[in-house]
Each structure stands twice: as C-alpha cells, then as structure tokens.
Amino acid sequence: MYVWDGDGKRYLDFSGSAAVNFIGHGVSEIAAAMAEQAGKLEFVHTSQFTTAVAEEYAEELLAFAGENFRDGSVYFTSGGSESIETALKLARQYHVEIGETQRYQVISRKQSYHGATFGALSVSGNKKRREMYLQMVKEFAHVGVPYCYRCAFDCTDGCFNCGQQYASEVEQAIEASQGEAAAFVFEPVSGATLGAVVPPPGYLEKVADVCRRHGVLLIADEVMTGMGRTGRNFAVDHWGVAPDILVTAKGLSSGYAPLGAVIASKKVVDAIAKGSGAFLHGFTYNAHPVSVAAGQAVLRYLIAHGLVRAANSQESGTLAHALRQALDGLLDLPVVGDVRGVGLLLGVELVADKKTKQPFAPEKNFAPRVGQAAAEQGLLVYPMQGSVDGVSGDHLLLAPPAVMSQEQASWAVDRLRAAIETAMLS
Ligand code: PLP
Numbered sequence: 001m002y003v004w005d006g007d008g009k010r011y012l013d014f015s016g017s018a019a020v021n022f023i024g025h026g027v028s029e030i031a032a033a034m035a036e037q038a039g040k041l042e043f044v045h046t047s048q049f050t051t052a053v054a055e056e057y058a059e060e061l062l063a064f065a066g067e068n069f070r071d072g073s074v075y076f077t078s079g080g081s082e083s084i085e086t087a088l089k090l091a092r093q094y095h096v097e098i099g100e101t102q103r104y105q106v107i108s109r110k111q112s113y114h115g116a117t118f119g120a121l122s123v124s125g126n127k128k129r130r131e132m133y134l135q136m137v138k139e140f141a142h143v144g145v146p147y148c149y150r151c152a153f154d155c156t157d158g159c160f161n162c163g164q165q166y167a168s169e170v171e172q173a174i175e176a177s178q179g180e181a182a183a184f185v186f187e188p189v190s191g192a193t194l195g196a197v198v199p200p201p202g203y204l205e206k207v208a209d210v211c212r213r214h215g216v217l218l219i220a221d222e223v224m225t226g227m228g229r230t231g232r233n234f235a236v237d238h239w240g241v242a243p244d245i246l247v248t249a250k251g252l253s254s255g256y257a258p259l260g261a262v263i264a265s266k267k268v269v270d271a272i273a274k275g276s277g278a279f280l281h282g283f284t285y286n287a288h289p290v291s292v293a294a295g296q297a298v299l300r301y302l303i304a305h306g307l308v309r310a311a312n313s314q315e316s317g318t319l320a321h322a323l324r325q326a327l328d329g330l331l332d333l334p335v336v337g338d339v340r341g342v343g344l345l346l347g348v349e350l351v352a353d354k355k356t357k358q359p360f361a362p363e364k365n366f367a368p369r370v371g372q373a374a375a376e377q378g379l380l381v382y383p384m385q386g387s388v389d390g391v392s393g394d395h396l397l398l399a400p401p402a403v404m405s406q407e408q409a410s411w412a413v414d415r416l417r418a419a420i421e422t423a424m425l426s
Contacts, residue, residue, distance in 0.1 A: 088185075
C-alpha cells in the first residue's frame with residue numbers, strides 16, 4: 001500500500017497513483033514473471049512472430065472479459081492512449097470491411113478523457129487538455145453526460161428519466177451524422193475528468209440499444225474502470241452492457257509494465273478475417289513479451305486473491321463497502337458536496353457552498369491544496385479541477401489498491417478529513 005520518496009517519507013497510496021495500481025506495490029510474483037520472460041525472450045516484432053505468453057494471456061483475458069467476448073481477439077499495446085487510437089482505427093476498418101465505407105465519425109461525450117494522442121484528443125471531452133489543439137483535431141459530435149449531483153433536469157426519480165434523455169442525445173447525434181457515425185466511445189463510469197460519476201440506471205442500456213439499432217459500434221473505454229476496479233471484472237458488467245470493443249490499461253498491468261489492451265468481439269474480428277484479413281495498424285512494442293508477462297501475472301494474482309470481490313462496494317464485509325461508508329462520513333464537512341463512485345473508484349466533490357453547490361473559484365486551487373495537505377500527512381490522492389464546466393469544480397479521485405486493510409482505509413479517511421480541514425483554513 002506504500003511508496004517512499006527520496007527522503008524516506010512514507011505515503012499510503014490512496015489513489016493507486018492515477019487509478020493504476022490495483023494489486024499493491026512490490027508484489028514479487030510479478031517481478032519474477034517479468035524477469036523470467038526477459039530471460040527467455042525479451043522481444044520479437046509481431047509482424048514476424050507471436051509469443052506463447054501473449055497467446056496464453058489473450059485467452060485468459062478473453063475469459064475474464066466474459067461471454068460477450070467469446071471467440072474474440074485481444075490487441076496488446078503499451079497503454080491507454082495507444083489502445084484508444086487502436087480502437088478508433090479498428091472501428092473504422094470494421095465498417096470499411098463490411099462495405100459501410102461512409103462511416104468514420106466517432107461520437108463521444110463531454111467531460112470525458114480518452115487520452116493524450118490526437119485521435120484520443122478528438123474524441124476526448126476534456127476542455128483544458130484539448131483547447132490548444134482544437135485546430136489540429138478532427139471534431140465529431142460530443143453529447144452530454146449524466147452527472148446526477150449537478151443534474152441539469154429537475155428530476156426526482158434518481159435520474160432515470162434524465163438518463164433516458166441523455167441517451168436520446170446519442171441517437172440524435174447518430175441521426176445528425178447522416179449515416180456517417182462509425183462508433184460511440186464512452187467511459188462507463190466517468191474517470192478523472194468528472195471524478196467517478198456513475199450513470200443512472202437505464203442510461204447505458206439505452207445507449208447500447210441505440211447504437212445497436214443504428215449499426216454504430218459501441219466502444220467502452222475501461223482504461224480506468226476495467227480489471228476489477230469497480231467491483232466487477234469490467235464496469236459495463238454492472239449494467240449488462242455488451243460493447244463491441246473494450247479498451248483497458250492501467251489496472252491491466254497494475255503499473256508493473258506499460259500495457260494496454262483492445263478486446264474485440266467476434267463480430268469485429270470476423271469482419272476483418274473474412275474481408276482483407278489483416279488489421280492495418282501496429283506499434284513496434286505491440287504485445288511486448290515482458291509487458292504481457294507482467295499483465296498475465298497480475299491477472300492471475302488478482303483472481304487468486306479475490307481482489308475483484310474486495311473491490312465490490314455493493315457487498316457488505318468487503319474493503320470497498322467499508323471504505324465507502326467511511327468516506328460518506330466526510331459529508332458532514334461544510335465543503336464536501338458529494339461522495340460518489342462504485343467499487344474502488346471513488347470521487348469526493350468539494351464545493352464552496354453546499355446548499356447552492358457553488359464551486360470554488362478555480363484560482364483558489366482548492367483540490368490541489370487538499371492534495372498537497374494530504375501528501376504532507378503521508379497520503380496520496382488524485383486532485384482534479386474542471387468537473388463543473390471544464391474549468392471550475394474541484395474533486396478528488398480515490399482509487400486505492402484492493403489490498404488495503406480496513407484499518408488503513410479508516411486511517412486514510414481520517415487523514416483526508418484533516419487535509420480538507422487544512423485547506424479550508426488556508
Ligand atoms: N482513457 C481513460 C478513461 C483514462 O483515464 C486514461 C488515462 O488516464 C486514458 C484513456 C489514457 O491512458 P494513458 O494515460 O495510459 O495513455
């Protein structure tokens with residue numbers, strides 16, 4: 001659970017770095033698997049060879065992804081952005097292979113983050129991170145995202161109806177594309193940009209149905225939410241949604257090696273296999289043997305240690321359940337407006353006025369100041385700004401490894417309370 005800085009100061013990793021580490025730091029089995037692989041074969045290029053470790057791991061990952069991905073395929077990359085680029089190109093090639101060559105647009109959501117590369121930036125909804133490059137990226141439709149704490153509709157039904165309205169926006173955007181929509185990409189639970197915002201019931205189900213009816217591929221960006229983080233193997237499992245392409249990274253290797261994966265369903269794979277026969281894409285370090293060895297060891301470790309269950313906040317007795325209860329206790333602080341999230345992907349929204357939900361002025365740097373105060377107390381959190389409109393709105397993202405003890409969880413929440421109080425005074 002701990003990392004030490006150069007001065008020997010110890011930090012409890014309450015954010016899994018940036019929602020990366022899921023199995024804990026310093027697990028020797030992972031280092032051993034990597035070293036063994038490096039000793040046997042450090043690298044081959046995927047245009048010349050595949051490797052036993054990648055083949056075997058892909059099968060294990062497909063099984064972990066569940067029935068929807070039976071007979072699908074996995075494409076390994078070196079991280080989240082590379083995987084998003086891969087998924088966007090895969091979606092385009094799918095449509096070309098089936099003769100729908102006019103489809104190229106990728107619809108996405110405001111306040112999302114899909115990565116730092118240009119393809120990812122074009123679908124990203126992170127205002128600050130894309131602003132400077134707008135002239136350089138291809139713009140497609142960005143639809144609204146249900147954000148229940150700041151619901152734009154005056155709803156009283158737990159956001160069911162407004163969820164349906166947001167899902168209708170996806171349909172309208174697809175119709176406005178006049179047959180050119182290729183895919184819709186979304187984070188099932190909004191990650192860093194909004195701070196663990198969970199969609200209302202019925203929303204993702206309707207989005208999936210809309211996409212299916214219009215022949216638009218559904219791409220789930222589970223870079224942050226995948227591999228057990230939300231208490232299910234993948235977050236889409238909470239709603240029984242079956243994406244055509246699933247993208248994951250971060251927890252995939254838990255940070256032990258640079259690794260991302262694009263998991264494609266049989267429908268997508270078959271279209272290419274029966275068509276041109278090859279996906280026209282590639283990075284030198286695709287399926288790097290040492291990285292996939294790390295990923296395989298991480299997957300086996302998290303299964304063997306029941307970590308997906310530990311991350312299930314809906315089951316009493318689990319770490320995630322206890323942590324959520326402890327965090328809810330912070331709601332008595334005058335600046336804690338909302339505690340949200342699912343599993344071990346949690347968000348704490350900080351506001352200047354709880355009644356009106358008025359955010360702090362961005363220049364007050366409230367969340368970063370809480371982050372700083374927490375670090376001084378030996379606690380790592382992930383502070384972000386921009387949740388309200390891309391500029392204002394402060395929140396903390398919390399995503400600890402699933403091996404945290406309940407004592408560590410309550411210590412962390414106490415320290416977090418103290419850090420928020422410190423920021424309130426300064
Ligand atoms: N997609 C989501 C949902 C993310 O949270 C991130 C990174 O935070 C990315 C994509 C990009 O991943 P990477 O930073 O590994 O390129």
